[in-house]
Amino acid sequence: MTPALITETKPEDWTYVSEGGVTIVFLYRGPHNVQFSDHVLRLRKVAHGLSDSTLLGTNTEQPDDPMIAFQENIISKLVPSEFLPSLTVVVLDEVWLRSLVVLRDGDRPSKRRQTDQIDIRRKKGVLATDLIGGTPIAIEIKPKWGFLPTECHLSPESVTLKTTTCRFCMHTSFRMEQGGIGTTYCPLDLFSRDEPRVRKALGALWAGWYESGGSLNNLRLFVEGRMAKPDDDHSMQLLAHFFTTDESTDIQNLRESFTSALAQALLDSPILPLLSTLQRTLDILDVEGLSKLYTQTSSSSSCDGLGSSVPDPSMEEWKDFVEVYQSDHHSLDDTVPSPGHLRYYLMAYLLSATFKDCSIIIRPKSAHVGSFDATIIDMDIKSMDRLWKWEKLDREIVEHYENSGSQRRCIDSQRVRQAVCTQLSKWR
Ligand SMILES: [Zn+2]
Structure with missing residues (x-):
């Protein structure tokens, strides 16, 4: 064509x-x-x-x-x-x-x-x-990281924090210290499959959208093909027309109707469990474990940043990677990752990042609240030269969070606690 x-x-x-x-x-x-x-x-x-x-x-x-x-x-x-x-x-x-x-x-x-x-x-x-036009409304949610890492590859300094507070909540705290806008949204609530928690997450996304004047990127609302802003009366009327029975633009009422409609749509859809599984099984070592494996391999010198001397995969390599991921992934011993599998783990981490960074567009199947279609967008290839930046950011976020004295408890409902990290001492 x-x-x-x-x-x-x-x-x-x-x-x-x-x-x-x-x-x-x-x-x-x-x-x-x-x-x-x-x-x-x-x-x-x-x-x-x-x-x-x-x-x-x-x-x-x-x-x-x-x-x-x-x-x-x-x-x-x-x-x-x-x-x-x-x-x-x-x-x-x-x-x-x-x-x-x-x-x-x-x-x-x-x-x-x-x-x-x-x-x-x-x-x-x-x-x-x-996915935005041709429909009275469309909702874009950027869910971000939907899992807590397993303990095996975390350092003694980070293990408690990283298995208690999710990456997004720590990052939000870090951003707020630097003058960014806060949100109480926790992705693990959205990914929980538990209706009260999904509603809580959606309520927090709505509040973040409303209070930030629509500038946070975790939730975007579109009406008649244009991005809606909370200070725009026309947008709010159209949202009320869609979500509420009395068309009231009372903000509490609207938030309640929004969370109810969307919670049902998300609970009915397999998209979030799919994303969470992909994210967690591709990021099996955490960036800390990945970094340790990288410095262990002879081809990399300890002074260059994670992934910086590694060429980006070709499309053929990506195809081979997916085949291995789908067939052999579970046979790899992730508690003691082999240096021979370094490239596999690096590529897996990049692909995990794609799924941590994508958005979901939810649009109604008809002109009023009822059933919805969900589509995943923004799935771009990440490049190896991002890895060292992510490792640095991870360190900064955790250090900041440790110093802040906060300890939000984020619950990963799909986490399978690794019964034993028996090889831990050997690996460290
Ligand atoms: Zn959280």
């Missing part, structure tokens, strides 16, 4: 939806077009003053956005296709992208505008199923 050409549409046909750290999303609102109607355009961003010159040589053909092949070859082996959006290539054009920037940059949050911009040198983007 020949790829769609973005120049067959006008920049004016696209409205800004939202953005994350690396991509930005626009919704097609132009005249009916087989390729573009009911689709969003996902473009890569680049930090101001930077561009990835290795990828963007002008004389060579640029590869397709790796997100497409990654989903097609890797993610689809782990997540049933009914929970995935369709992704296809769209050929971009620099002049067209420049016009889009002129038209829509003002719709982006100012903080984001100061940091990065659309990468106008890219020649290919991604067209994805539109």
Whole structure:
């Protein structure tokens, strides 16, 4: 199939939806077009003053956005296709992208505008199923880490903290100290499969959304294809129209109706247990155990950062990895990981990070509260050069939390306590 050409549409046909750290999303609102109607355009961003010159040589053909092949070859082996959006290539054009920037940059949050911009040198983007428009409302939840690590590979300093307080709650505390906005949301409540706890998590997500003016990224609400903000009366009326029987925009009432509807949708869906299982079985050593294994191997010198001397896997390697993960994973002795399996564990950690960082879009099947469809989005390949940064961040978060004197108790309902870490002394 020949790829769609973005120049067959006008920049004016696209409205800004939202953005994350690396991509930005626009919704097609132009005249009916087989390729573009009911689709969003996902473009890569680049930090101001930077561009990835290795990828963007002008004389060579640029590869397709790796997100497409990654989903097609890797993610689809782990997540049933009914929970995935369709992704296809769209050929971009620099002049067209420049016009889009002129038209829509003002719709982006100012903080984001100061940091990065659309990468106008890219020649290919991604067209994805539109999960935001064509429906009265859509809800995006970024659930984050849904498990507590096992004790085996944690240091004596971190083991108590890390098996008591979840990574997200520690990170929230760390961010708040640095001036970030707080939230009482704990992912382990959302992942618990226990209705009161799921409702508690959704209530906290709603409160975080409301109190932050919609700026926290763990919950986003969309009405009529646009991001809703709590200070926008029109958005609130539409949310009330959808979620409540009396259309009251009373905030407590709305929050209650929202949590009830969404709790049922999430409890009925296999998505959260699936994500939690993938996250925990791929991050089996914790970054601490991974780091120990890395320094043990002869090929790495102890002074370079975790993963920094390791080349990124090719798509073929990722395919082999998934086969091993699905067939042999359980036969590996994770209590005493073999240095020979280092690359396996590094790749597993990267893939775990993909599932820790993805979002779920929940949209109603009809115009009023009832049943919902859920789709997992934003599953991008993570690269080896992120590992040392994550290890550093992990240390900082734990140190901060230890010094803060807090000790929130987060309950991992699906945690299978490892009966014995018998090899522990040997491993340490
Ligand atoms: Zn927590």
